[in-house]
Amino acid sequence: MRPKTPVVAWVSGVVVLLWAVGARPCVAQESHIGTLTGHAAAGKKVYRRYCVLCHGADGDGTGENAMWIDPKPRDFTLAVFKCRSTPSGTLPTDQDLFEAMSRGFLTTNMPPWLPLTRQNRADAVAYIKTFSPKWRTLKAGTPITIPPEPAAAIESILRGRGLFQKMECWKCHGPLGHGDGQSAKTLTDNKDNPIPPYNFSTGSRFKCGETNRDLYRIFMTGLDGTPMPSFGDDLKPGDAWDLVHFLRTLQPLDTPEAALWRAWLASHASDLKPIGPPGGGR
Amino acid sequence: MRAPYVAVVVTLALGTSATPLRPAPSAGATISGKITYTGVPPKMKPIDMAKEPSCAAQHTAAPVTTENVVTGLGNALRYVVVYVSSGDQPAPPPAEAVRYDQKGCQYIPHVAVLDVNQPLDIYNDDQTSHNIHPLAKQNPEWNKSQPIGAPPIHTKFEKPEFIPVKCNVHPWMHGWFVVLPTTHHALSGPDGEFSITGLAPGKYTVTAWHEQFSSLSEDVSVSGSETKTVNFTFKATLY
Numbered sequence: 001m002r003p004k005t006p007v008v009a010w011v012s013g014v015v016v017l018l019w020a021v022g023a024r025p026c027v028a029q030e031s032h033i034g035t036l037t038g039h040a041a042a043g044k045k046v047y048r049r050y051c052v053l054c055h056g057a058d059g060d061g062t063g064e065n066a067m068w069i070d071p072k073p074r075d076f077t078l079a080v081f082k083c084r085s086t087p088s089g090t091l092p093t094d095q096d097l098f099e100a101m102s103r104g105f106l107t108t109n110m111p112p113w114l115p116l117t118r119q120n121r122a123d124a125v126a127y128i129k130t131f132s133p134k135w136r137t138l139k140a141g142t143p144i145t146i147p148p149e150p151a152a153a154i155e156s157i158l159r160g161r162g163l164f165q166k167m168e169c170w171k172c173h174g175p176l177g178h179g180d181g182q183s184a185k186t187l188t189d190n191k192d193n194p195i196p197p198y199n200f201s202t203g204s205r206f207k208c209g210e211t212n213r214d215l216y217r218i219f220m221t222g223l224d225g226t227p228m229p230s231f232g233d234d235l236k237p238g239d240a241w242d243l244v245h246f247l248r249t250l251q252p253l254d255t256p257e258a259a260l261w262r263a264w265l266a267s268h269a270s271d272l273k274p275i276g277p278p279g280g281g282r
Numbered sequence: 283m284r285a286p287y288v289a290v291v292v293t294l295a296l297g298t299s300a301t302p303l304r305p306a307p308s309a310g311a312t313i314s315g316k317i318t319y320t321g322v323p324p325k326m327k328p329i330d331m332a333k334e335p336s337c338a339a340q341h342t343a344a345p346v347t348t349e350n351v352v353t354g355l356g357n358a359l360r361y362v363v364v365y366v367s368s369g370d371q372p373a374p375p376p377a378e379a380v381r382y383d384q385k386g387c388q389y390i391p392h393v394a395v396l397d398v399n400q401p402l403d404i405y406n407d408d409q410t411s412h413n414i415h416p417l418a419k420q421n422p423e424w425n426k427s428q429p430i431g432a433p434p435i436h437t438k439f440e441k442p443e444f445i446p447v448k449c450n451v452h453p454w455m456h457g458w459f460v461v462l463p464t465t466h467h468a469l470s471g472p473d474g475e476f477s478i479t480g481l482a483p484g485k486y487t488v489t490a491w492h493e494q495f496s497s498l499s500e501d502v503s504v505s506g507s508e509t510k511t512v513n514f515t516f517k518a519t520l521y
Contacts, residue, residue: 089424168451172450
């Protein structure tokens, strides 16, 4: 056994060297979006032209325009991101960042960056990842699995409504989803800036997408850096789809869920107990 | 040319002779003392839990106040974290978990002190949903909902950090996870007293941290199984 130890040590020494010299930083300086590979060096040029005025040269969200902007530009040095396919507290995938950049953030100053080529955007993603050391030591989280959506039915909507009550979504989002729950006015983000809960009655897209799958992902992963927690440990996939179906009825949109809900409500409105604190509220 | 050679030698040394030194937990020296303040501390604000009747009902006997400056008789200061900030030998974290409760819409204890990588179990004992949101910067910042009757959240933190914790649903709930790279730490009690035990002989720097009054440090040498007294006095500020 004894003579083996130095050999093992030598080999591990070489491995450590290789790792320290080159192998690892490369990973952090690249992004992989489908078959596209983005490079940080090219991304820096994109960033310096299009992103720097808000997000700042150091990526800390204090560019020249930042003082005029609310909500504030993202601080990339914290590596905390709202729109992820990965569990709360983990880094997003390159694809998540790419999609967020392409989609833009509704009700903020971040526009959709579709005028940039896909390669430009992939390069910018690679560069954004150089601002925080977390990208060098941690891997992106594993995206949550989203099972296929079951057909919307009134039973599913009603179960979802029960969950909206039970999970106390109404405390922030309000009994009718108007973003006016009892805690709404006190909410702050991780930089202590006020932040409102989503108001479903606007019928707008969500910050992290617009499909039912996006909606599922939003509450199952949480929006990190905001008061919106992850419900991934608390809701089973079936429950989560029920909640998605109910949330769609809160929006003034022509969705299948809203049609089912209106039809059911026409004859059952009096059966409904109001959402809100037990024995009270609206 | 030199640097790679040195790296290999270092790796060699680590590979052949790394056996962790760990002082026996029960034996050894003790550093104890009392935390006090001078000046006028801010008055704690009463918390109105009327919007959460299930929690308000638990506090009918004694009114609840904020806990960022909790004082006791004789100018005692509670919830001060006292820890060995230098001179300590690295040791594996304890296997037993630190328990953190959400009870009556308060964090109990207000400050949880734990080792790097020590298990932390977070319980919701209330008849309401909480979301537990450690606002970490060095460690991952996560935010999880914990509804009524949900199982405890088992977690740990890999890097030392003073992490403010909040519940966004109940804006008055504020607490701390203090994650330290040492097993030698204590939290001052209602009388301001603390005690750090099981120290190997040596020279240490002991630091006392308070969430509002910053921190104080002092160098202490201990030998054998003696008990050294170190008192810290914070200057109270209103803001």
